[in-house]
Amino acid sequence: MVLPNPDTPLYNHPLPEIENWLLDLGCQQDRKQLNCWNIERPTWQAELCLDVEDLSIRYLKAGEG
Incomplete structure (x- = not known):
């Protein structure tokens, strides 16, 4: 699945598509x-959390560097 143009704000993408x-x-x-x-x-490994106006990403395990 391809989302619309990446210049489009996240909140303009329908939640089911995301x-x-x-x-x-x-x-x-x-x-x-x-x-x-x-x-x-x-x-x-990472955790992504979608909120009304924010997207937060928390890396749980990352390789060296």
Whole structure:
């Protein structure tokens, strides 16, 4: 799934499209906090949380550097 132009503010993207995009990237939705998503890659892990006006990303494990 491709989202609209990356210059478009996040809040202009429909939530179902954002959620489908995150699923396509291999993210897993947190069952207790539905606005948060987890993603794992071989060298790092992160938690993404979507709020009304913000997107926060917290790296849980990151490789060297």
